[in-house]
Amino acid sequence: MAAEVEPKNATSETLTATVVGGSGFAGGELLRLLAGHPNFDLAGATSREYAGKSVGSVHPNLRGTDLRFSDPADLDSVDVLFAATPHGVSMAQIDDFYEAADTVVDLSADFRLNTQAQYDEWYDGHDASEYLDEAVYALPELHREELPGSSLVAAGGCNATATILGLYPLFDGGLLSGDEQIVADVKVGSSEGGATASKAGSHAERSGVVRPYAPTGHRHEAEIEQELGASVSFSAHAVDMVRGAAATCHVFPDGPVSKGDLWSAFRGAYDDEPFVRLQSGGSGVYRYPEPKAVAGTNYAEVGFELDPSNERIVVFSAIDNLVKGTAGQAVHAANLALGFEETAGLDFQGLHPVGSP
Numbered sequence: 001m002a003a004e005v006e007p008k009n010a011t012s013e014t015l016t017a018t019v020v021g022g023s024g025f026a027g028g029e030l031l032r033l034l035a036g037h038p039n040f041d042l043a044g045a046t047s048r049e050y051a052g053k054s055v056g057s058v059h060p061n062l063r064g065t066d067l068r069f070s071d072p073a074d075l076d077s078v079d080v081l082f083a084a085t086p087h088g089v090s091m092a093q094i095d096d097f098y099e100a101a102d103t104v105v106d107l108s109a110d111f112r113l114n115t116q117a118q119y120d121e122w123y124d125g126h127d128a129s130e131y132l133d134e135a136v137y138a139l140p141e142l143h144r145e146e147l148p149g150s151s152l153v154a155a156g157g158c159n160a161t162a163t164i165l166g167l168y169p170l171f172d173g174g175l176l177s178g179d180e181q182i183v184a185d186v187k188v189g190s191s192e193g194g195a196t197a198s199k200a201g202s203h204a205e206r207s208g209v210v211r212p213y214a215p216t217g218h219r220h221e222a223e224i225e226q227e228l229g230a231s232v233s234f235s236a237h238a239v240d241m242v243r244g245a246a247a248t249c250h251v252f253p254d255g256p257v258s259k260g261d262l263w264s265a266f267r268g269a270y271d272d273e274p275f276v277r278l279q280s281g282g283s284g285v286y287r288y289p290e291p292k293a294v295a296g297t298n299y300a301e302v303g304f305e306l307d308p309s310n311e312r313i314v315v316f317s318a319i320d321n322l323v324k325g326t327a328g329q330a331v332h333a334a335n336l337a338l339g340f341e342e343t344a345g346l347d348f349q350g351l352h353p354v355g356s357p
Helices: 025-035 089-100 116-122 158-172 220-228 259-270 323-338
Strands: 015-020 040-046 080-083 103-106 152-154 181-188 210-214 233-239 245-252 276-278 300-307 312-319
Touching: 015 025, 025 040, 025 323, 080 089, 080 323, 089 103, 103 323, 116 220, 152 323, 158 181, 158 220, 158 233, 158 245, 158 259, 158 300, 158 312, 158 323, 220 233, 259 276, 259 300, 312 323
Parallel strands: 015 040, 015 080, 080 103, 103 152, 181 233, 276 300
Antiparallel strands: 181 245, 210 233, 245 312, 300 312
Protein backbone atom coordinates (compact mmCIF):
# COMPACT_ATOMS: atom_id res chain seq x y z
CA MET A 1 0.00 0.00 0.00
CA ALA A 2 1.36 3.42 -0.91
CA ALA A 3 2.22 6.00 1.70
CA GLU A 4 0.10 9.09 2.31
CA VAL A 5 0.11 11.53 -0.59
CA GLU A 6 1.47 14.54 1.29
CA PRO A 7 4.91 14.05 2.87
CA LYS A 8 5.26 14.82 6.55
CA ASN A 9 6.56 18.31 7.32
CA ALA A 10 6.08 19.47 3.72
CA THR A 11 7.81 22.80 3.25
CA SER A 12 6.55 25.86 1.42
CA GLU A 13 10.01 27.37 0.84
CA THR A 14 11.19 28.40 -2.61
CA LEU A 15 14.40 27.02 -4.14
CA THR A 16 16.29 28.16 -7.22
CA ALA A 17 16.55 25.72 -10.13
CA THR A 18 18.26 25.51 -13.48
CA VAL A 19 17.76 23.15 -16.41
CA VAL A 20 20.88 21.95 -18.21
CA GLY A 21 19.99 20.91 -21.74
CA GLY A 22 16.86 23.01 -21.86
CA SER A 23 16.41 23.13 -25.64
CA GLY A 24 15.30 19.52 -26.17
CA PHE A 25 11.82 18.12 -25.75
CA ALA A 26 12.44 16.86 -22.20
CA GLY A 27 14.19 20.09 -21.27
CA GLY A 28 11.31 22.14 -22.64
CA GLU A 29 8.83 20.10 -20.65
CA LEU A 30 10.90 20.64 -17.51
CA LEU A 31 10.92 24.38 -18.16
CA ARG A 32 7.13 24.36 -18.58
CA LEU A 33 6.60 22.49 -15.32
CA LEU A 34 9.15 24.43 -13.28
CA ALA A 35 7.87 27.81 -14.52
CA GLY A 36 4.49 27.03 -12.95
CA HIS A 37 5.82 25.32 -9.81
CA PRO A 38 5.05 27.09 -6.51
CA ASN A 39 8.35 26.04 -4.89
CA PHE A 40 10.85 26.59 -7.68
CA ASP A 41 12.30 29.85 -8.92
CA LEU A 42 13.44 29.03 -12.44
CA ALA A 43 16.81 30.76 -12.52
CA GLY A 44 18.39 29.41 -15.68
CA ALA A 45 18.36 27.14 -18.71
CA THR A 46 21.38 26.12 -20.76
CA SER A 47 21.90 25.23 -24.40
CA ARG A 48 25.08 25.28 -26.43
CA GLU A 49 23.21 25.70 -29.71
CA TYR A 50 20.83 28.43 -28.54
CA ALA A 51 22.93 30.32 -25.97
CA GLY A 52 21.73 33.93 -25.83
CA LYS A 53 18.36 33.19 -27.45
CA SER A 54 15.07 33.37 -25.60
CA VAL A 55 13.49 30.18 -24.30
CA GLY A 56 10.32 31.07 -26.22
CA SER A 57 12.18 31.12 -29.54
CA VAL A 58 12.81 27.38 -29.14
CA HIS A 59 9.72 26.37 -27.15
CA PRO A 60 6.81 28.43 -28.55
CA ASN A 61 4.50 27.44 -25.70
CA LEU A 62 6.89 29.32 -23.36
CA ARG A 63 7.03 32.62 -25.26
CA GLY A 64 5.85 34.49 -22.19
CA THR A 65 8.79 33.25 -20.12
CA ASP A 66 11.37 35.96 -19.41
CA LEU A 67 14.41 33.67 -19.67
CA ARG A 68 17.27 33.21 -22.13
CA PHE A 69 19.46 30.19 -22.67
CA SER A 70 22.99 30.43 -21.33
CA ASP A 71 26.08 28.40 -22.20
CA PRO A 72 26.32 25.19 -20.11
CA ALA A 73 29.96 26.00 -19.39
CA ASP A 74 28.78 28.95 -17.28
CA LEU A 75 26.69 27.32 -14.57
CA ASP A 76 25.47 29.62 -11.81
CA SER A 77 24.97 28.26 -8.32
CA VAL A 78 21.41 27.12 -7.62
CA ASP A 79 19.68 24.86 -5.13
CA VAL A 80 18.58 22.22 -7.66
CA LEU A 81 20.00 21.31 -11.05
CA PHE A 82 17.88 19.35 -13.52
CA ALA A 83 19.95 17.71 -16.27
CA ALA A 84 18.07 16.94 -19.50
CA THR A 85 21.15 15.95 -21.47
CA PRO A 86 22.00 13.01 -23.76
CA HIS A 87 23.38 9.83 -22.27
CA GLY A 88 26.99 10.20 -21.19
CA VAL A 89 26.93 13.93 -20.42
CA SER A 90 25.83 13.78 -16.79
CA MET A 91 28.30 11.10 -15.78
CA ALA A 92 31.10 13.18 -17.33
CA GLN A 93 29.98 16.40 -15.64
CA ILE A 94 28.51 15.17 -12.36
CA ASP A 95 31.25 16.85 -10.30
CA ASP A 96 30.54 20.17 -12.04
CA PHE A 97 26.83 19.70 -11.41
CA TYR A 98 27.46 19.13 -7.70
CA GLU A 99 29.60 22.26 -7.55
CA ALA A 100 26.64 24.21 -8.91
CA ALA A 101 23.85 22.62 -6.85
CA ASP A 102 23.21 20.57 -3.74
CA THR A 103 20.61 18.40 -5.48
CA VAL A 104 20.93 16.94 -8.98
CA VAL A 105 17.98 15.43 -10.85
CA ASP A 106 19.16 13.61 -13.96
CA LEU A 107 16.79 12.70 -16.81
CA SER A 108 19.31 10.69 -18.83
CA ALA A 109 20.17 7.02 -18.41
CA ASP A 110 23.44 7.82 -16.62
CA PHE A 111 22.40 6.91 -13.07
CA ARG A 112 19.32 4.71 -13.51
CA LEU A 113 21.08 1.39 -13.09
CA ASN A 114 22.63 0.18 -9.86
CA THR A 115 25.98 -1.26 -10.89
CA GLN A 116 28.96 -0.81 -13.18
CA ALA A 117 28.34 -4.34 -14.50
CA GLN A 118 24.90 -3.34 -15.76
CA TYR A 119 26.35 -0.37 -17.65
CA ASP A 120 29.06 -2.59 -19.11
CA GLU A 121 26.35 -4.97 -20.39
CA TRP A 122 23.70 -2.50 -21.59
CA TYR A 123 25.62 0.69 -22.41
CA ASP A 124 29.30 1.52 -22.96
CA GLY A 125 30.43 1.32 -19.37
CA HIS A 126 30.30 4.11 -16.81
CA ASP A 127 32.77 6.91 -16.04
CA ALA A 128 31.48 7.84 -12.59
CA SER A 129 30.35 4.57 -11.06
CA GLU A 130 31.21 5.80 -7.55
CA TYR A 131 27.96 7.80 -7.67
CA LEU A 132 25.70 4.86 -8.52
CA ASP A 133 25.17 3.86 -4.90
CA GLU A 134 23.79 7.27 -3.95
CA ALA A 135 21.42 7.65 -6.91
CA VAL A 136 17.72 6.95 -6.29
CA TYR A 137 15.49 5.74 -9.14
CA ALA A 138 12.86 8.43 -9.51
CA LEU A 139 9.62 6.42 -9.68
CA PRO A 140 7.83 7.52 -6.48
CA GLU A 141 5.38 4.63 -6.71
CA LEU A 142 8.28 2.29 -6.01
CA HIS A 143 10.83 4.47 -4.20
CA ARG A 144 8.85 6.97 -2.15
CA GLU A 145 10.66 6.03 1.07
CA GLU A 146 14.17 6.43 -0.42
CA LEU A 147 13.62 9.78 -2.14
CA PRO A 148 13.41 12.23 0.81
CA GLY A 149 16.81 13.84 1.30
CA SER A 150 18.33 12.28 -1.81
CA SER A 151 20.96 14.45 -3.51
CA LEU A 152 21.04 12.48 -6.78
CA VAL A 153 17.75 11.48 -8.40
CA ALA A 154 17.67 9.45 -11.63
CA ALA A 155 14.50 9.67 -13.70
CA GLY A 156 13.47 6.43 -15.39
CA GLY A 157 13.10 5.80 -19.09
CA CYS A 158 9.63 6.31 -20.53
CA ASN A 159 9.27 2.78 -21.93
CA ALA A 160 10.51 1.34 -18.65
CA THR A 161 8.16 3.56 -16.65
CA ALA A 162 5.08 2.43 -18.56
CA THR A 163 6.04 -1.23 -18.30
CA ILE A 164 7.04 -1.14 -14.63
CA LEU A 165 3.87 0.63 -13.53
CA GLY A 166 1.76 -1.93 -15.36
CA LEU A 167 3.50 -4.98 -13.92
CA TYR A 168 4.46 -3.79 -10.45
CA PRO A 169 1.12 -4.62 -8.72
CA LEU A 170 1.44 -8.25 -9.75
CA PHE A 171 4.74 -8.52 -7.86
CA ASP A 172 3.74 -6.24 -4.99
CA GLY A 173 0.53 -8.23 -4.51
CA GLY A 174 2.31 -11.59 -4.48
CA LEU A 175 0.70 -12.88 -7.68
CA LEU A 176 4.06 -13.38 -9.39
CA SER A 177 7.30 -14.82 -8.06
CA GLY A 178 9.58 -13.62 -10.85
CA ASP A 179 10.01 -16.99 -12.56
CA GLU A 180 7.01 -16.61 -14.88
CA GLN A 181 7.10 -15.83 -18.59
CA ILE A 182 6.43 -12.11 -19.16
CA VAL A 183 6.27 -10.43 -22.57
CA ALA A 184 6.06 -6.62 -22.82
CA ASP A 185 5.29 -4.68 -26.00
CA VAL A 186 5.44 -0.88 -25.98
CA LYS A 187 4.13 1.55 -28.60
CA VAL A 188 5.75 4.98 -28.32
CA GLY A 189 5.38 8.39 -29.93
CA SER A 190 7.96 10.28 -31.98
CA SER A 191 8.96 12.70 -29.20
CA GLU A 192 10.83 9.83 -27.54
CA GLY A 193 13.47 10.25 -30.24
CA GLY A 194 14.24 13.79 -29.08
CA ALA A 195 14.42 17.08 -30.95
CA THR A 196 17.45 16.18 -33.11
CA ALA A 197 16.48 15.48 -36.72
CA SER A 198 16.87 11.95 -38.09
CA LYS A 199 15.85 10.16 -41.27
CA ALA A 200 13.66 7.66 -39.42
CA GLY A 201 11.97 10.47 -37.51
CA SER A 202 11.07 12.66 -40.47
CA HIS A 203 7.36 13.15 -41.08
CA ALA A 204 7.41 11.31 -44.39
CA GLU A 205 9.00 8.24 -42.79
CA ARG A 206 7.21 8.34 -39.44
CA SER A 207 3.66 9.18 -40.49
CA GLY A 208 1.27 6.22 -40.41
CA VAL A 209 3.79 3.68 -39.13
CA VAL A 210 3.64 0.89 -36.58
CA ARG A 211 7.35 0.16 -36.86
CA PRO A 212 9.28 -2.31 -34.69
CA TYR A 213 12.48 -0.45 -33.86
CA ALA A 214 13.76 -2.53 -30.94
CA PRO A 215 12.33 -6.07 -31.16
CA THR A 216 14.97 -7.22 -28.68
CA GLY A 217 17.78 -5.74 -26.65
CA HIS A 218 16.22 -2.35 -25.80
CA ARG A 219 18.26 -0.70 -23.04
CA HIS A 220 15.16 0.07 -20.96
CA GLU A 221 14.84 -3.67 -20.42
CA ALA A 222 17.65 -3.37 -17.88
CA GLU A 223 15.62 -0.93 -15.78
CA ILE A 224 12.51 -3.08 -15.96
CA GLU A 225 14.33 -6.17 -14.76
CA GLN A 226 16.19 -4.22 -12.07
CA GLU A 227 13.03 -2.68 -10.62
CA LEU A 228 10.82 -5.76 -10.84
CA GLY A 229 13.45 -8.40 -10.07
CA ALA A 230 12.30 -10.57 -12.97
CA SER A 231 13.17 -11.32 -16.57
CA VAL A 232 10.92 -9.53 -19.08
CA SER A 233 10.94 -10.10 -22.84
CA PHE A 234 10.63 -6.56 -24.18
CA SER A 235 9.88 -5.12 -27.63
CA ALA A 236 9.20 -1.55 -28.78
CA HIS A 237 7.34 -0.06 -31.74
CA ALA A 238 7.37 3.47 -33.11
CA VAL A 239 3.82 4.58 -33.91
CA ASP A 240 2.14 7.61 -35.43
CA MET A 241 1.66 9.86 -32.42
CA VAL A 242 3.78 12.62 -30.91
CA ARG A 243 3.29 12.10 -27.18
CA GLY A 244 2.61 8.84 -25.44
CA ALA A 245 3.80 5.38 -24.48
CA ALA A 246 1.44 2.43 -24.19
CA ALA A 247 2.59 -0.92 -22.82
CA THR A 248 0.74 -4.19 -23.32
CA CYS A 249 2.19 -6.97 -21.17
CA HIS A 250 1.33 -10.65 -21.44
CA VAL A 251 1.90 -12.59 -18.24
CA PHE A 252 1.61 -16.35 -17.78
CA PRO A 253 1.36 -17.04 -14.03
CA ASP A 254 2.37 -20.38 -12.56
CA GLY A 255 -0.89 -20.77 -10.64
CA PRO A 256 -4.53 -19.74 -10.88
CA VAL A 257 -5.31 -16.02 -10.62
CA SER A 258 -8.84 -14.60 -10.35
CA LYS A 259 -10.24 -11.23 -11.40
CA GLY A 260 -10.69 -10.47 -7.73
CA ASP A 261 -7.01 -11.19 -7.10
CA LEU A 262 -6.09 -8.70 -9.80
CA TRP A 263 -8.36 -5.97 -8.48
CA SER A 264 -6.95 -6.45 -4.98
CA ALA A 265 -3.39 -6.27 -6.24
CA PHE A 266 -3.86 -3.16 -8.36
CA ARG A 267 -5.93 -1.33 -5.76
CA GLY A 268 -3.47 -2.27 -3.06
CA ALA A 269 -0.60 -0.84 -5.06
CA TYR A 270 -2.24 2.31 -6.41
CA ASP A 271 -5.35 3.37 -4.47
CA ASP A 272 -3.38 6.03 -2.57
CA GLU A 273 -1.19 7.12 -5.48
CA PRO A 274 -1.92 10.65 -6.69
CA PHE A 275 -0.81 10.06 -10.27
CA VAL A 276 -2.01 6.53 -11.10
CA ARG A 277 -5.54 5.83 -12.33
CA LEU A 278 -7.07 2.37 -12.69
CA GLN A 279 -8.94 1.95 -15.96
CA SER A 280 -9.93 -1.62 -16.63
CA GLY A 281 -12.97 -2.31 -18.81
CA GLY A 282 -16.21 -0.53 -18.07
CA SER A 283 -18.11 1.48 -20.65
CA GLY A 284 -17.30 4.20 -23.14
CA VAL A 285 -14.68 4.56 -25.85
CA TYR A 286 -11.63 4.66 -23.56
CA ARG A 287 -12.21 1.42 -21.68
CA TYR A 288 -8.52 0.65 -21.18
CA PRO A 289 -5.42 2.82 -20.65
CA GLU A 290 -4.85 5.14 -23.59
CA PRO A 291 -2.10 7.75 -24.19
CA LYS A 292 -4.63 10.29 -25.51
CA ALA A 293 -6.39 10.26 -22.14
CA VAL A 294 -3.24 11.30 -20.26
CA ALA A 295 -1.53 13.53 -22.86
CA GLY A 296 0.07 16.56 -21.22
CA THR A 297 -0.39 15.20 -17.68
CA ASN A 298 1.66 13.41 -15.05
CA TYR A 299 -0.91 10.64 -14.78
CA ALA A 300 -0.40 6.99 -15.61
CA GLU A 301 -3.37 4.79 -16.42
CA VAL A 302 -3.15 1.06 -15.74
CA GLY A 303 -5.58 -1.78 -16.33
CA PHE A 304 -5.82 -5.48 -17.01
CA GLU A 305 -7.86 -8.36 -18.42
CA LEU A 306 -7.83 -12.02 -17.48
CA ASP A 307 -7.82 -14.65 -20.22
CA PRO A 308 -8.83 -17.96 -18.56
CA SER A 309 -8.68 -19.88 -21.85
CA ASN A 310 -4.89 -19.83 -21.92
CA GLU A 311 -4.17 -18.80 -18.31
CA ARG A 312 -2.90 -15.38 -19.34
CA ILE A 313 -3.04 -11.95 -17.68
CA VAL A 314 -2.97 -9.01 -20.07
CA VAL A 315 -1.81 -5.77 -18.43
CA PHE A 316 -2.18 -2.33 -20.04
CA SER A 317 -0.53 0.94 -19.08
CA ALA A 318 -0.35 4.37 -20.71
CA ILE A 319 1.61 7.54 -19.99
CA ASP A 320 2.69 10.77 -21.63
CA ASN A 321 6.34 9.92 -22.31
CA LEU A 322 7.47 13.54 -21.83
CA VAL A 323 5.65 14.06 -18.53
CA LYS A 324 5.12 10.92 -16.43
CA GLY A 325 7.83 9.22 -18.49
CA THR A 326 10.41 11.99 -18.12
CA ALA A 327 10.02 15.57 -16.85
CA GLY A 328 6.94 15.09 -14.67
CA GLN A 329 8.45 12.06 -13.01
CA ALA A 330 11.60 14.10 -12.31
CA VAL A 331 9.62 16.94 -10.73
CA HIS A 332 7.48 14.50 -8.73
CA ALA A 333 10.61 12.84 -7.36
CA ALA A 334 12.23 16.22 -6.67
CA ASN A 335 9.16 17.26 -4.67
CA LEU A 336 9.63 14.23 -2.44
CA ALA A 337 13.41 14.59 -2.22
CA LEU A 338 13.13 18.22 -1.13
CA GLY A 339 10.13 17.91 1.18
CA PHE A 340 7.61 19.76 -0.98
CA GLU A 341 3.98 18.77 -1.30
CA GLU A 342 4.08 15.69 -3.51
CA THR A 343 1.74 16.98 -6.19
CA ALA A 344 3.16 20.53 -6.32
CA GLY A 345 3.37 21.86 -9.87
CA LEU A 346 1.86 18.68 -11.33
CA ASP A 347 -1.79 18.58 -10.32
CA PHE A 348 -3.36 19.42 -13.66
CA GLN A 349 -5.76 17.52 -15.92
CA GLY A 350 -5.36 16.82 -19.63
CA LEU A 351 -7.41 17.99 -22.57
CA HIS A 352 -10.18 16.15 -24.40
CA PRO A 353 -10.62 15.92 -27.26
CA VAL A 354 -7.09 16.30 -28.61
CA GLY A 355 -5.45 15.39 -31.88
CA SER A 356 -2.45 13.15 -32.20
CA PRO A 357 -1.00 13.37 -28.67
